[in-house]
Amino acid sequence: MIQQFMKDSQQHNTILDLAAALNLSPATVSRALNNTSYVKKETKERVLEMALKLGYRKNKMAAGLRNNKTNTIGLILPKISMYFHAEVVTVVQNLLHAKGYNLIIGQSNDDPGMEKELAETFFSSRVDAIIVSCTLETEDFSPFDIFSTHQIPILFYDRVPPETYRARVIKGDDFNGGFLAGKHLVEAGCKHIGMINGPMTSNIYEARAAGFIAALRMLQGKEEPKLFFQQQLQAEETREALKKMFKGKSKPDGLFVTSDRNAVTVLQYAKENGIKIPQELRLVGYSNDPVTAVVSPSITTIDQYPALFGEKLVATLMEMIESPPTDEYQPAVITPVSLIERESA
Amino acid sequence: MIQQFMKDSQQHNTILDLAAALNLSPATVSRALNNTSYVKKETKERVLEMALKLGYRKNKMAAGLRNNKTNTIGLILPKISMYFHAEVVTVVQNLLHAKGYNLIIGQSNDDPGMEKELAETFFSSRVDAIIVSCTLETEDFSPFDIFSTHQIPILFYDRVPPETYRARVIKGDDFNGGFLAGKHLVEAGCKHIGMINGPMTSNIYEARAAGFIAALRMLQGKEEPKLFFQQQLQAEETREALKKMFKGKSKPDGLFVTSDRNAVTVLQYAKENGIKIPQELRLVGYSNDPVTAVVSPSITTIDQYPALFGEKLVATLMEMIESPPTDEYQPAVITPVSLIERESA
């Protein structure tokens, strides 16, 4: 009965196969499947039943081509395995799935060339929207222009373009994060406070530094602190910076490290060199990577609430997809941060 | 000149637009773009130049529909943010991108229902192949049947179906991992060795337990050890297990915990309860999560070489995609593990 309509099992069956098996037109089958427009109740049931029997699944590509909608969102980020990003991706993917969207992920590995390549690929794949956290060095954002010119929603997060590049942005309150760190160290009584920062080409490190300096200036009345280092976030560089810091006569008694991984490196360096934390050196990290909670001493750090971040991302994205495009200026959404006090400071 | 051919900027231009602008047929343009078949050198140059000028990008959906190839791979895993998986995904995505494939990711959150849903979605999206690491509880693998019946390569890794479900599989050498852990604890002189394992419904925990027991049996001559616990990998459950273990009179002096996160929990419990590691309790974890290297004492663990894992995944997948499907039985690929000795044991 049914078998006579079933094609070679390796073939996909289509809406035409369903139509043939039911003596209906493909149009009606499509309508039944998507319950758009009028379809007799009985017909719809017959279609659904047959679809089940033949194991029919819609070819999303064909539908996408026709509808000009892929139900796919592209996500470009530096590296999935970084704690903050892994958490964000986790919730973003879950929420998008619930809303019927696929997520395609591309890692720039902090290489602007790769980032551009991914933008092109995703555009070519006709993603319905795109989410981007930039490279540490991205200065030319024009590879993303195609999206705006083609009215494809683009949403930057965390590492974002400057205000001058008009785009929707969600970012953590890095200035406040830096400020909280500085304030905490000052209030703990530190006199010589240093900082090991990431590259200032990236907005997040720039803002963390600005907030931090503002705190020192406001609360200690100091101008430009001396013990500043910026680097590419490698453990080796952190050690270099520490060596320099502790060589001089004005050793730091407080240190703000803008990445938890590097804060852990500081911890190890301190242990190796007999520097007591927090007695001799108070330490504040950034991100609330779970590792900071289990090392000893545990590390005081700034939580960025990545899950909340992810939720806001998806909510904003959906709003962008659903509402008609507007040229209105949309101020950056700032998500909160807070200081998690632990043993290191 | 050119502008007259440019459409409204929000429109995508197509191969037809190129053809019109150049007074060529779409066929020739396509041939020039993909350099298939004969195209005069000069023509090809003209096409490429115009493509650049008009900012043409191929619509991958249309191409995919026509070619029955999406250049997209689906990946289903429990949760991206787990260390092992994050590392695997990182290298898999990078390698796939280099080979011209997009990666779409779906998280089952260890829910078999969600896993099934994702399989359906990815099938519907016509992925060229699919990579799966199962739920801890997946027992019914039939949701994946569609792929095999439609000749779509499917490759399981890490958490895989049993031998009886014929499918290509890449897994870590969990038996050996368990064996190495057991051997190490025995050789360290432990007499009462316990184990906290994940759910035995999953092949990985079953194999780790089997290897571990084999080691104790072979090297200690003991039959079924007493101090066995299995649980769902939650910190709370680990604490419960520990409470029970240390309540009895035969307290363990060695412990194999088949997940590093839980090994860290053991560390904390030990600290809270004044149990000295490694003096009173030797501890071995599993996965070589970076956290094990930075806690103190650092944790001896089993490395699974996730990067190597990812490389093998992609290599095998490419082979499956490129070579004609075969019914030949393909034995599971086993990737190596090794014991990383640290302070805890």
Next chain:
DNA sequence: TACTTTTATGAAAACGTTTTCATAAATTCG
């Protein structure tokens, strides 16, 4: 009853590619 509206379905076009089938021009070969 005769008209309008609602319900139900089908034919055909469209989405943007690629490829098969033609055909013509250019080149090679005997």
Next chain:
DNA sequence: CGAATTTATGAAAACGTTTTCATAAAAGTA
């Protein structure tokens, strides 16, 4: 030089949907 081959291009069909435009039947309304 004429025939065979290679090079170069175009027309049209195809991939699997969805949707517009018809049209017909059923239901509602005056």
